Amino acid sequence: MNTHYQMSSPMTAVPxxxxxxxxxxxxxxxxxxxxxxxxxxxxxxxxxxGLTPDHVGATPEQIAAFSxxxxxxxxxxxxxxxxxxxxxxxxxxxxxxxxxxTGQKWALWTALVAPVSALVIALPLHYGYGLDTLGHLxxxxxxxxxxxxxTALSYNALKE
Numbered sequence: 001m002n003t004h005y006q007m008s009s010p011m012t013a014v015p016x017x018x019x020x021x022x023x024x025x026x027x028x029x030x031x032x033x034x035x036x037x038x039x040x041x042x043x044x045x046x047x048x049x050g051l052t053p054d055h056v057g058a059t060p061e062q063i064a065a066f067s068x069x070x071x072x073x074x075x076x077x078x079x080x081x082x083x084x085x086x087x088x089x090x091x092x093x094x095x096x097x098x099x100x101x102t103g104q105k106w107a108l109w110t111a112l113v114a115p116v117s118a119l120v121i122a123l124p125l126h127y128g129y130g131l132d133t134l135g136h137l138x139x140x141x142x143x144x145x146x147x148x149x150x151t152a153l154s155y156n157a158l159k160e
Contacts, residue, residue, distance in 0.1 A: 014103040020154030021101035024111050027147040028096060031089030031115065034139055039082035042075055050135025088115060092147075100154050108158065112151045119144060 034049075041048060046060035053059040064071040092111050099107020119140065126132045 012103075013101050014157065016157035016160065017103060017154050018101055020150045020152070020157055021096045023146055023150030023153060024100055024108075025093045025096035025150075027115070027143050027150060028089045028092030028094075028111075030139070030143040030146060031092060032086050033089075034143065035082045035085030035089060038078060038085060042078040042082065046071075046075070048078070048136060050133045050138070051131060055131055055133070088118065096150070100158075103158055105158055108151060108154050112147060115147060116144070 037049060046063075047053065047056060053062075056063075058066070060071070063074065092115060095107040095111040100111060123137075126137060
């Protein structure tokens, strides 16, 4: 066994890493909640959280009247996005609870890198397309702050 890494049995919690793991898990739950909200809004208001018809150039009714196929396409993309956000949240929760909490550093880095990678890929177009409202991106920024705080707490606990 490589002694560079602090390892525990898979079912043994590392007491000093538990708080950090809980904060990381909370960020995962935040992703799940955000994904569910995207899903709900798709079928109720169609336009994502924090955006208005002015941001997207038309009302949902105008989009549907112009092109029902485009409306359906946008809806299917939003549902797929919601599913991916929910799945990512579930993965972060599992990594936190079954990996970070038990002292697995690989789980700590995976739980951080996966959501941050998604953010780095998705964020630039939000600014380029004028979809960078606080109402739209604020919940994700809050979630990232939780993720970073939980990662820092866990990292400090696991480096001991």
